[in-house]
Amino acid sequence: DVKVTQSSRYLVKRTGEKVFLECVQDMDHENMFWYRQDPGLGLRLIYFSYDVKMKEKGDIPEGYSVSREKKERFSLILESASTNQTSMYLCASSQGVLAAHTDTQYFGPGTRLTVL
Amino acid sequence: GESVGLHLPTLSVQEGDNSIINCAYSNSASDYFIWYKQESGKGPQFIIDIRSNMDKRQGQRVTVLLNKTVKHLSLQIAATQPGDSAVYFCAENKRDRGSTLGRLYFGRGTQLTVWP
Numbered sequence: 033d034v035k036v037t038q039s040s041r042y043l044v045k046r047t048g049e050k051v052f053l054e055c056v057q058d059m060d061h062e063n064m065f066w067y068r069q070d071p072g073l074g075l076r077l078i079y080f081s082y083d084v085k086m087k088e089k090g091d092i093p094e095g096y097s098v099s100r101e102k103k104e105r106f107s108l109i110l111e112s113a114s115t116n117q118t119s120m121y122l123c124a125s126s127q128g129v130l131a132a133h134t135d136t137q138y139f140g141p142g143t144r145l146t147v148l
Numbered sequence: 149g150e151s152v153g154l155h156l157p158t159l160s161v162q163e164g165d166n167s168i169i170n171c172a173y174s175n176s177a178s179d180y181f182i183w184y185k186q187e188s189g190k191g192p193q194f195i196i197d198i199r200s201n202m203d204k205r206q207g208q209r210v211t212v213l214l215n216k217t218v219k220h221l222s223l224q225i226a227a228t229q230p231g232d233s234a235v236y237f238c239a240e241n242k243r244d245r246g247s248t249l250g251r252l253y254f255g256r257g258t259q260l261t262v263w264p
Contacts, residue, residue: 036191074256075192075237122191135180135241137252139191 036140051110055123064106167225171238180241
């Protein structure tokens with residue numbers, strides 16, 4: 033089974049702090065994604081990566097950056113946390129563009145981040 | 149903008165009844181569709197998928213139907229159980245022009261509640 037893990041289930045930070053959210057997948061997937069989920073807005077894509085050291089902006093990248101130094105790990109960074117970044121953050125991975133059923137994304141359990 | 153939507157935001161059924169959750173999409177170029185289930189406090193969990201060259205696909209107690217003529221997707225759950233209570237998302241996979249990576253676009257979800 034695919035396993036995607038996130039470093040924290042719940043996190044509380046203060047405005048202005050630098051925040052790191054870590055995601056690890058154990059299925060050698062090429063692609064990794066970061067979403068945030070808010071009531072009434074659904075899932076919104078922040079950043080994604082289709083290879084080590086590669087990244088692409090999603091729909092709402094402002095205020096975030098990412099790092100993918102190793103294939104299995106994809107980090108989301110909030111350089112200076114703000115209260116409007118309080119949300120559920122979901123990481124996902126998918127296999128790659130050349131394999132069959134390439135685009136199914138498998139999600140981690142989520143990190144509920146509260147910025148005070 | 150988001151092209152995937154849902155007909156009903158909530159659905160209540162009695163235990164043992166069949167459930168049908170609907171989803172409309174607007175992009176005829178979408179080639180792959182997925183249904184996810186998200187329980188409270190957890191990440192979305194893959195249920196079933198279907199490619200655009202198929203009309204129907206069955207899993208364990210679940211069936212997905214795809215009507216490309218009217219751009220409609222449905223998830224049928226047989227003999228619904230209390231453990232099926234969750235939010236169900238449909239997602240369509242579309243490869244943006246010039247990109248080799250498909251992106252998932254999510255609907256906002258339908259809350260399914262199963263009454264004993």
